[in-house]
Amino acid sequence: MVLSCEGHCEPALGVVRALGERGVPVIVLSETAQAAAALSRHCVEHVVAPQLGGHPPALRSALEALAERHGGPLPVFPTVDPDLDTLVRLAPSLDARLAPVVGEPALMLQLMDKAAFQALAEQHGLPVPRTWAPADQAALRQAAQEAHFPVIAKPAFPYHWHSALAQAFSGKKAQLLDDPSALLAFGATLGERDLGVLVQEYVPGADDQHIDVHAYVDRQGRAQATFAGCKRRIYPAHAGSGCYVEALDLPELERSTVDMLQRIGFTGLANVNYKRHAVTGRYTLLEINPRVSQWGFFTTRAGVNLPWLAYCDQVGLEAGPLPARRVGLRFVDSTRDLKAFRQYHAAGELTAAAYLRSLFRWGLVHQSLDWRDPVPGLSLLWRHARAVLGRAR
Structure with missing residues (x-):
């Protein structure tokens, strides 16, 4: 089951596709009837629960009704902070047939609260500013x-x-x-x-020095897989999240990330944000997000299907070997990346020619548009076009 909060369609759609492509039928639980993830061909049921994020009674009622109807174990994937926060607080008291893909609740809450995370980092000697x-x-x-x-x-x-x-x-x-x-x-x-x-x-360095390491650590504390990506462009420029990303092979950083996660007792899906110091070359830890990222489906296209590993761990299946990682593969969130280009171009940091060259690459992975599952992307494209026409009028 995938939770989809209003206004945050990308992570939910990525998890639905990652599971669906491995033959898992997916239920989407969303705040509105217009959830893009529910339009995926992999979605077999769509349940609308208003106030899903930040409203525990509504989420509990919807989840337990689904457990009653489908039985268990029923893995539950939060995809953004509001539904993650609510699910973590509910997890200890949920129906036993539900299997939230989250770690130990106290640790999850520490990671989501940036002030508490700072105290945790200092306690364990993590390389934070x-x-x-x-x-x-x-x-x-x-x-x-x-x-x-x-x-x-x-x-x-x-x-x-x-x-x-x-x-x-x-x-x-x-x-x-x-x-x-x-x-x-x-x-x-x-x-x-x-x-x-x-x-x-501030950690000095250009925007392309932001590196993310994604990982899944199973319920026994074993790292099942890792993935590293470099944010070549972010939006808003200099103060946003990745909108043009490249898959990298950084074995030392990935090993140190796993060691760090195991040291603090982390289990579950992790999206670990670093920035490489422009002077020292060292990687500084910025935050640990205990969930998938906005561009999490890119990891699946690059050969590291983390939601599938999490699903297998929750239901007791053997995941089998992962395909070879596709290093150098790139990802783009076209709408946000175009806005980022305008900001970089205005600052004299990116030419139009370089921007266009980056888009005309073989195998570029798009955030929403996917020929294997076209309806959600086309629906989002139509909504965007209507919004632009409305503003023009």
């Missing part, structure tokens, strides 16, 4: 005195945004602040207490 979690303006002023600038400010809990926080970040994942006065001016927009931000020393 110096970070502050100021609770009020006085603590923010203290951070401004201690930090080496520039710094990055980012939400402490990515989807628990109050209105001032949402306005301050303007849709970006983070804000780059060059000096103490910029940090204090930014903080002044957040109120006096419960600022909801982390302040982190």
